[in-house]
Amino acid sequence: MNAAASPQQIENVSTFPPPPPFYKLYLNYDSDIDSTATTSATTDPSTSSTLSEQQSIPNIILPLQPPIPPKQGSNYNQFGQTYSTVDVLPTLDELDMVQLYPKGDIEPISELKKLNRSILFNYLQLLETLIENPSDFKTKVDDISLLFINFHHLLNSYRPHQARETLLSIMTEQIKNRTQSNQLLKKSLETCKESLIQTFNNLNNETEEKEKLSPTLATTTKEQPSTPQTINKNEELVKPTNWLDQLVNELSKIEKPQ
Amino acid sequence: MDRITQLQDKLDDMFYIFGTCIGVLQRDAPPVSFKEQNELSFSQEWGHQIGDMATQVIDTSKLIESYIDSLPGLKKTETEQYENLKSLNSESNDTLKELKLTKSEAIEMLKLVKESIRYISEESKLIEDQS
Numbered sequence: 001m002n003a004a005a006s007p008q009q010i011e012n013v014s015t016f017p018p019p020p021p022f023y024k025l026y027l028n029y030d031s032d033i034d035s036t037a038t039t040s041a042t043t044d045p046s047t048s049s050t051l052s053e054q055q056s057i058p059n060i061i062l063p064l065q066p067p068i069p070p071k072q073g074s075n076y077n078q079f080g081q082t083y084s085t086v087d088v089l090p091t092l093d094e095l096d097m098v099q100l101y102p103k104g105d106i107e108p109i110s111e112l113k114k115l116n117r118s119i120l121f122n123y124l125q126l127l128e129t130l131i132e133n134p135s136d137f138k139t140k141v142d143d144i145s146l147l148f149i150n151f152h153h154l155l156n157s158y159r160p161h162q163a164r165e166t167l168l169s170i171m172t173e174q175i176k177n178r179t180q181s182n183q184l185l186k187k188s189l190e191t192c193k194e195s196l197i198q199t200f201n202n203l204n205n206e207t208e209e210k211e212k213l214s215p216t217l218a219t220t221t222k223e224q225p226s227t228p229q230t231i232n233k234n235e236e237l238v239k240p241t242n243w244l245d246q247l248v249n250e251l252s253k254i255e256k257p258q
Numbered sequence: 259m260d261r262i263t264q265l266q267d268k269l270d271d272m273f274y275i276f277g278t279c280i281g282v283l284q285r286d287a288p289p290v291s292f293k294e295q296n297e298l299s300f301s302q303e304w305g306h307q308i309g310d311m312a313t314q315v316i317d318t319s320k321l322i323e324s325y326i327d328s329l330p331g332l333k334k335t336e337t338e339q340y341e342n343l344k345s346l347n348s349e350s351n352d353t354l355k356e357l358k359l360t361k362s363e364a365i366e367m368l369k370l371v372k373e374s375i376r377y378i379s380e381e382s383k384l385i386e387d388q389s
Contacts, residue, residue, distance in 0.1 A: 112326045120319050123276055130280070144276070151269055155262050158332065162262050164339045165331035171346040178353040185360045192367055196374060203378065 092153055100150045108158060115151045122147060265325045272318045279311045 070076040075084050092099040100118075101111045126140040259267075288304065331339065 108332050109326055109329065112329075113323060116319060116322050116326065119272070120315070123315070127280070127283075148269065148273060152266060155266055158329070159262060161332070161336070161339070162260060162330060164336070164343065165334075166260065168331070168339065168342055168346065171343070171350060175346065175350050175353050178350070178357050182353065182357045182360050185357075185364055189360070189364055189367055192371065196371060199378075200374070203381075 089153075089156055089159075092150065097149055097153075098146060099153075100147065101154060108154065112151065112154060115147055115154070119144060119147045119151070261325065261329055265322065265329070268318065268322050268325060272315070272322065275311075275314055275318055279315065282307070282311065 070085050072085055075082050077083075100115065122140060122144045126137065126144065129136050129140050286304065286307070288301070334342075
């Protein structure tokens with residue numbers, strides 16, 4: 001190892017390197033060391049119960065409070081790099097690049113097509129240069145590189161536009177799903193109403209037939225008190241067919257909710 | 259994957275194809291005579307390889323152009339997009355209200371069906387007892 005190596009280099013080649021400096025971010029390091037020391041001093045390792053160990057663990061590994069989110073317009077560090085909260089795409093001028101497409105309002109599709117064809121044309125020119133004068137390749141390679149950078153930049157500048165468009169398509173899809181669910185639910189409700197009415201009609205017919213066959217049975221059915229709650233409200237329930245009328249009334253109420 | 263990312267990936271592909279083609283030409287191209295420069299004669303295999311490389315470049319370029327044509331909403335302005343979003347939002351709220359209304363109807367119907375079942379069972383039990 002070189003004697004003049006910096007501490008950072010020494011750290012990198014160490015067999016047992018120290019933990020990275022950011023490990024202190026995840027614990028109340030100073031207070032935790034104190035609590036660990038207190039715990040080890042007060043408890044005898046041979047007689048310490050499992051319960052007391054479990055109780056002391058949460059105090060030791062208590063994490064720090066997360067940092068407050070950065071304010072709008074400020075910068076923050078993440079994995080050693082500085083980021084801004086305002087997400088702005090730098091212009092090509094700011095990146096010291098030549099902008100090949102016009103500034104201001106442009107027709108993106110035609111500009112992108114122009115760039116695509118220019119790339120192809122410049123590639124052919126590069127091949128020609130490599131045949132005729134191979135030493136001059138650098139200029140053409142730089143041109144192609146600039147064309148690619150412009151292409152990517154123009155595409156990136158339309159990412160917010162695409163995000164809005166994606167949101168539009170998601171919302172359209174959601175509305176479509178809701179309408180479909182609504183229609184399906186209404187259809188099921190209609191089927192349910194029809195089945196219910198049909199069932200009660202059948203029951204009503206049966207009761208009438210029985211009435212005709214044995215009048216005593218009909219009289220007894222009149223006496224029974226256990227009718228649905230909604231039907232109990234009606235005083236005309238003594239008639240055996242009244243519950244069906246009541247049900248139909250209830251159904252008509254459901255059809256036009258207020 | 260969104261269309262812009264697909265387009266950028268295809269663009270990177272083309273860049274890669276450019277480099278590969280030049281590398282292959284440099285490595286495999288046969289020497290050319292100084293005297294008969296206008297009459298280039300290649301072996302059939304090498305001729306095919308050149309053709310394949312040219313086709314690959316052209317195909318990628320065409321694909322990029324078709325992707326450009328299919329970029330979503332580039333004909334709309336930002337204002338138009340926001341107006342569309344507003345109208346869709348109100349439409350979405352309306353459909354949600356309608357759905358909630360139908361749901362409440364369905365709940366009422368469920369109650370009615372339960373009561374009816376109870377009534378029918380009690381009725382049939384009574385009839386059975388009497389018969």
